[in-house]
Amino acid sequence: MMGAPRTRMFLVLTSFKPRYPIINTTRIPQMAQVKRNYDAKSLILAEVIYWVLWIVLLALTAGGMKLLQFIHTGPYPFVNGVLLVIKFGISFYISLLIVAWSLPKPKAGIHKTGSPEVKKWFINFQFAKIWNIPFIKHILFSSFVLRPIFLRACGAKIPFDMAPSAFMRINDPFMIEIGKGAVIGLDCMFAGHTFVGDKLALMKVRVGENCTIGAYSSLTAGATVGNNVVLGRGCTLYPLSKIPDNVKVGHSCHISQGTKIEPGSTIEPYTQT
Structure with missing residues (x-):
């Protein structure tokens, strides 16, 4: 008798159906299963590039601090410490800009493994691992001046008059274009x-x-959002999906490639296409 409630609870949990159906990813070619071909050579190469970029950044930072020696220190240890932090911060930020601007940016398209464009993307990906370190990223993205300047150096096309969360996540900034007046929520x-x-x-x-x-929405490769669009919390735009102007999308919607949406329409929450 003691096992009966547990049995009923198990049946309830295992027969639970979600409020919306699971997406059939076979409809989306870009979501097809990826052939994993990572090997030790690739991992070692990634590690080498990552640390080489760090060495370059620190070398540039050290050179910048020497150029800022005109900022004189005084007899007070606290003031000296503050000035040292300021000089390091300015030098490190300028070094980030120099590296971001100097790295070759890949072109849009479908590229074979080992092609020059994939190599460019791979190098930029290793650099992104540096500036996505939480402490560095939070300082960069918390400033409405530092953030757009840095992302533009990385190849992004973004304006100064936008309101993104400091906790937004950007992969491949050279593929990102955001219009004026956009508001980007937490952890997008x-x-x-x-x-x-x-x-x-x-x-x-x-x-x-x-x-x-x-907040918590995801926009993937090739996704396009028109003007004056409101995208609810937790939405996902799959590769090559398009939302026209003046559309309101409810929360937790999943929009895939080929979905026909009329301009000015409203999409109910939990809609999946």
């Missing part, structure tokens, strides 16, 4: 790359003017 993710079999697809992610992207 922008990714300009996906895999098509064993090939790398790089596609622009575009957000129009005066848009609101709700």
